[in-house]
Amino acid sequence: MIYPQNFEQKIGFDKIRQLVIAKCLSPLGKERVESMAFSDRYGEVLEQLAQTDEFVRILQGETEFPSSYFFDVRSSLKRIRPEGTWLDEKELFDLKRSLQTISEIIRFFRPAGGEDSDFPYPALTVLVGDIPVFPSLISKIDAILDKYGKIKENASPELMRIRKEMTATMGSISRSLQSILRSAQSDGFVDKEVTPTMRDGRLMIPVAPAFKRKIRGIVHDESATGKTVFIEPEAVVEANNRIRELEGEERREILRILTEFTVIIRPLVPDILQSYEFMAEIDFIRAKALFSLQISAIKPQLVDGPLLDWNRAIHPLLYLSLQKQQKEVIPLDIALDETNRILVISGPNAGGKSVCLKTVGLLQYMLQCGLLIPIHESSRVGLFSRLFIDIGDEQSIENDLSTYSSHLTNMKFFVRNCDAHTILLIDEFGSGTEPQIGGAIAEALLIRFNRKGSFGVITTHYQNLKHFAENTPGVVNGAMLYDRHLMQPLFKLSIGNPGSSFAVEIARKIGLPEEVIAEASAKVGADYIDMDKYLQDIVRDKRYWENKRQNIRQQEKKLEQLASRYEEDLEAVHAQRKDILKEAKAEAQKILAETNARIEQTIREIKEAQAEKDRTKQIRSSLDDFKSSVLQTTEEDERIRRKMDKLKERKERKKEKPVVSKPAFNKQIIEVGDQVRLKGQTSAGTVMELQDKQATVAFGMIKSTVALDRLEKVSKGELKRETQKNGLVSAQLSDEMREKRLNFRQEIDVRGMRGEEALQAVTYFIDDAIQFGASKVRILHGTGTGILRQLIRDYLRATPGVRQFQDEHVQFGGAGITVVELE
The missing domain is CATH 1.10.1420 (MutS, DNA mismatch repair protein; Chain A, domain 3)
Known part of the structure; x- marks a missing residue:
């Protein structure tokens, strides 16, 4: 069920339909696109x-x-x-x-x-x-x-006869006309360059009006200027008449053939x-x-039930529009499940709240119409039985409806028809009337939506809805991020905390007089202004520390991989050196044996020649020196072996280092004064008071009442370690690594590349995949002669971090694609 009737127009699906129609080859496909339905x-x-x-x-x-x-x-x-x-x-x-x-x-x-x-x-x-x-x-x-x-x-004997007679008759007419034309040209009645002309299906001779009586025949036509008349010589009139008769016979015969x-x-x-x-x-x-x-869409993992677990989702129409301007769309990450079903998004105007809502509506509708959607392959997408939307100004003069009345009409329908398989898309919830009562009605409606188990994406500026989302299971806050220093929206959704409207900051940016801003701030009170500021600080700090934590994890994993690779390389060098030394010693022994034989032969010759004994001793001494120089390589090899043993001993000692016992830290018990944080979040606070199944927690200057099952206890040592780790990576490197990770795709296509070029591309690709923690990647190399496939697999066999690889399933590419599983 879709509501209202203009649902497709509201989310932009009517434009999607037209773009698909434009790619059809015939009315056959266009009719199918027109009938494409949810x-x-x-x-x-x-x-x-x-x-x-x-x-x-x-x-x-x-x-x-x-x-x-x-x-x-x-x-x-x-x-x-x-x-x-x-x-x-x-x-x-x-x-x-x-x-x-x-x-x-x-x-x-x-x-x-x-x-x-x-x-x-x-x-x-x-x-x-x-x-x-x-x-x-x-x-x-x-x-x-x-x-x-x-x-x-x-096609038929009769048609063949007719066309042969037509050909013969036309040849006869042509010959007669040529003879008459040559005669007229020799008499000077017709110019030398004139040729017979076809008029009304009959061959004629063009003649100047002054000479039209000189050629016997019928004048059929004259030129627009009147300087030329067209005469059919009487000698070909009968033949031209016969051509007309044959043409009629041909049409009748063709019609007979087609009818049969x-x-x-x-x-x-x-x-x-x-x-x-x-x-x-x-x-x-x-x-x-x-x-x-065209929109870089894929087939996501489909779940039979209501669910949104989207990574890097993109609004296709916005993508196409910005692509023409050579700009990029900022992707959307959003998750709605049984625990957090309704997302209440707040934030500044023009910050992307409505775009976020429309992206959810459009992509979900596209998917359930059978279209692929632009989303990351790690995403999971569920199905909804009902899609309801309330967005835009529905004021109607004919029906005597104000904007707010139309919103309430929609809300009445939503409350009556929503269920656990419904997703509600509501923009500026409760707006259009006096804020206090509008916010109260919106909260009452939200209670009923939540009670019925519906899913939803709702945008608002109302503080009471933010508080309700914070304290109600099933409803979660979300914020469209805003750069307070640059005073510009980031168009990124952050789930878990409410957003600030940045009303004061935006008013100051556009140049509203400072006394007006000060008076407005005094009217709402310092508490409101401070709370708005704290919300901004929380969102900013959360974004900063999440980026820090993510990049530190990447760096730690990279360092571990580098250390492991260096150890493996050192062992490989050691083994290679041993092989080389072994070969060198064997060669030296061979040379030594040959030398001994030669020296003994020389000694025999000296003795036989009765030479001096001193000469013999000198020769033997030189031989001993040569032996010593060869055997020194054994000592060098032993020294390297001792270094390797020391490295192994140090590694074992590190593993077996005894752990100093500390007082037990029980994460399950939360008491007043403990450090806690919301599950899945990083910002920590202090427990101020316990009340049954809820706790009052101070997050900086803000106190919030939170259900105990949403909190997790953290030790001061853990917080200290995280803080120390977060200082290891420079901000510049963190941003670069994060950008690279966001743009990383788990598939590379090297078809058509030369072997060396493909191998280099695959090397960089595998290095990045290992660095970013990918568990599985795909390499498209095609089948061809199999040389490129063999080169790539030889490289994979020798690459640390590659657990195994195999052909893709035959349904998805077979031997033309290698699937690589990484450690």
């Missing part, structure tokens, strides 16, 4: 998403999809149902080409000799089913139509129309896939 059936939505996702892969693949002739001849086929009707040449030609296209599409999904289960497009292959094809009909059409769509001369052929087509019309329904569906899915590529 569905809450899990199986149906999953099937539609799978079909579009598979077609995206087809468009990205190397095999060209047949999409040449998507002609719509359904009206012509319906027209020939009565006896005696026929298809003309163009209609028959379009029918033949479109039937050929359907046959080619079916062959694409069911290749000859292939099994459906082996083909990587199962959802689309199911569509093929028992769609009829008409090879015999196509052959029969080819027998009577030429490649230009005209009836062939040999239509008799063959007529009983096949129901099956042909079924084939056109298949073509319409393919055109529709293809248009959706093209649009998905």
